[in-house]
Amino acid sequence: MAGAAALALKDAGREEVDAIYIGVMNVEEFVGDSNFATLLADTLGLTGIPSTRVETASSTGAGVFEAAFYAVASGHLKNVLVLAGEKMTHLPTAKTTRILSEVIDRSERRYGATMPALAALVAQRYRREYGLSLQKLGEILAQVAVKNHYNGSLNPYAQFRKEITLEDYFKSQMVSYPLRLYDCAPITDGASAVVLTSEPTRIRVSGIGHATDTSAVRHRASLTSFNSTKEAALKAYTMAQLNPPDIHFAEVHDAFTLFEVIGTEDLGFFTPGEGWKALEKGTTLLKGPLPINPSGGLKSRGHPVGASGLAQMVEIVWQLRGEAGQGRQLEKAEVGLAQSIGGLGNNNIVTILERSDRKRTLTEGWKPDYHPEIKALKKEIVPPPTDGKGSLETFTVLYATPEGFRSPLTLGLIRAPGGELVMACNPDYRNPMELRMGQKVSLNMREGLYVFEKRSAWERLKSWWKKKK
């Protein structure tokens, strides 16, 4: 973090700033330090300067940028150092997974749900809603991984500077069915920094939007898009007076490959369910008309959770200035957008940066052409019955379980007869091929957790007979 700060201060030609804003997601548990904003100010040789830590889960890098932006925009501070980072690689993976899982609502985390497990539940639903075969979904996701690894191979700051092939993707191990290792952003140590100033510079902040969603994934009306991205995007476009077609390139939070596809849909770049078609057409390649993740994204640049949101902005600044370097520099780069996801899509931030020399005027009462469908939440969340039945809305088999959970672990969301979703596990199923979405299941409470089981034709006949009598 000190290294990133030094580079940013040098780039800005400053030795002093009015304040420091620190973005770090969970330094308390990853490193065991608290009062971290003070420690960093002192470490940077900026003892005395006010220092504040800001956190919004895995969108922290964008959250700290937003807070610092308001501080400068208020006129009370002129020059602010924004510094974000995370140290993650020194712990055993199961412990890191456990710490990362604490962003998940307690009611779902206690089943052993991890971020990849919840992303897998989303992936299964995406596959079902848009009629994609398992093979087809794999091919789509593989293309995201191959593209972002290629972009990252050109980025000297990327964690993985190697290209991968479709074959590598399909050979990589299953983390949480149907998501493989190459679908998941890695565990990373890293930092990013920018200096925000009220003085004129080459880049200006055009738009910032920020929105939350339900803490629990099962309380959402849709699993295949994120309300929080859509609401944040609407605010950012409105503030910037821009529409999706005005954006030249974007950094999209690809913590999981599918999230890049969903992100490009939620941001209004592509029709819902068709983001993968644009991917297949090459639209989002470095040389395509709308490059996505020229930096290599979280997938290849790495995902130090607190830093990623700010690292996106750093890439955008380099691209806007024409400093991204041979191979990675985009031809048309005057307006860039960053989308950052906090938690499982429930604290999302969209930021638009623009070249200051780009001539355009702002209009009073401007309205965006982008009208996302924000799916309403259920107003009342009915507590589900302790025993009952339902249908299997989505499921995954999790192989990389957190500390304290046996692997593999089958998790599902069950649609109860009242319409609400219930998280449930099953310790017996180990083969995802034994389950299919939409099938009828029974739901029982065992030791405080819901357990689901397939209902055989015979059981369903018995139940029908009983009801008939």
Next chain:
Amino acid sequence: MAGAAALALKDAGREEVDAIYIGVMNVEEFVGDSNFATLLADTLGLTGIPSTRVETASSTGAGVFEAAFYAVASGHLKNVLVLAGEKMTHLPTAKTTRILSEVIDRSERRYGATMPALAALVAQRYRREYGLSLQKLGEILAQVAVKNHYNGSLNPYAQFRKEITLEDYFKSQMVSYPLRLYDCAPITDGASAVVLTSEPTRIRVSGIGHATDTSAVRHRASLTSFNSTKEAALKAYTMAQLNPPDIHFAEVHDAFTLFEVIGTEDLGFFTPGEGWKALEKGTTLLKGPLPINPSGGLKSRGHPVGASGLAQMVEIVWQLRGEAGQGRQLEKAEVGLAQSIGGLGNNNIVTILERSDRKRTLTEGWKPDYHPEIKALKKEIVPPPTDGKGSLETFTVLYATPEGFRSPLTLGLIRAPGGELVMACNPDYRNPMELRMGQKVSLNMREGLYVFEKRSAWERLKSWWKKKK
């Protein structure tokens, strides 16, 4: 926290806000949740609203207020809910102490130093520098405790609503010599909330100042005042165009009784070393000319670490509005000041609130009459020798040790011949009467920690003889 938020929203007559700013110091370790800003937005029924967590150690409540203030002052947000809290009482005290100790620089924490231990090192120095006997120091500190418990007895939101006597104080157990249980703010669950708005209201934010200091206590030029308070105060007075005599009352961060005395000196209310005289004269009583901690302070209102800074503002608002209630309501309350300490005095924030109907004008180029002496840091911190000698600058015997440390634990700061301070422990001394400040000690490295020992007259003679030869 939901309860405090509901009361603040009701008081403001609002059901919706543009954003939520959450202050919580270490929810990760106290409660085991991350992504807490999202969880709270959802819990409050404000799902969708942007929610950001801000943290500055134990001044978090003031830090989150500052960040939210800038957001509103920027013009980008109109109404913001600021909500701060901490849940602490459910863990064993040794574990809570260990978590709280993580705000201390790692180089000092590894000796077993806790917040009360470091505060005791400060208290010993204060006693030495201003020539106060142990008995006299106790009498001063007892008066802070008695005053704040009396004020708290009138506050329906205080954790302890009981008065205490000087006798109770002297009977209370020693936590870290010379500080007793009644010198230390308690472990508390609590929350506070305010709504900030760009619309005209009865109260306005006149001044905010924020400053840091060295992470390690031993790197400071002075132990008996806090540069961070003085710098923060100077900024707040300058922004507000006010001077210390203009303040009608203040909430001062009395995490330890002595910190109230030091705080009133650092804020420019009293001459350094004479804060206790004002206390003895009754100046800081509810009926005195400059009431300090009318709420009961951290000592009696309680110290839920993330919430305290904001709870101070809530008290100030009630006092300014004349709503503090029978007994506690101050007669003259048009300008109030809150001072909040992060860590051991290294992330401090001063906030000044004022009645909006108070008539005064702001002047271009206004300069404060308050000119605090900011003690310079040593520019170069010389690593101390592994063996050597020095003099005992200050010491304490810590009885309430953190998880993993034997009680009692003797800790000292040793002034090495090069002038730098070295933290050292001694497992053999258990009686503070065996040590005195200023005495010569030897310093040895054992198992990676400095251990100090008294040098006897005979040892000093030997050393002198050796040097002479």
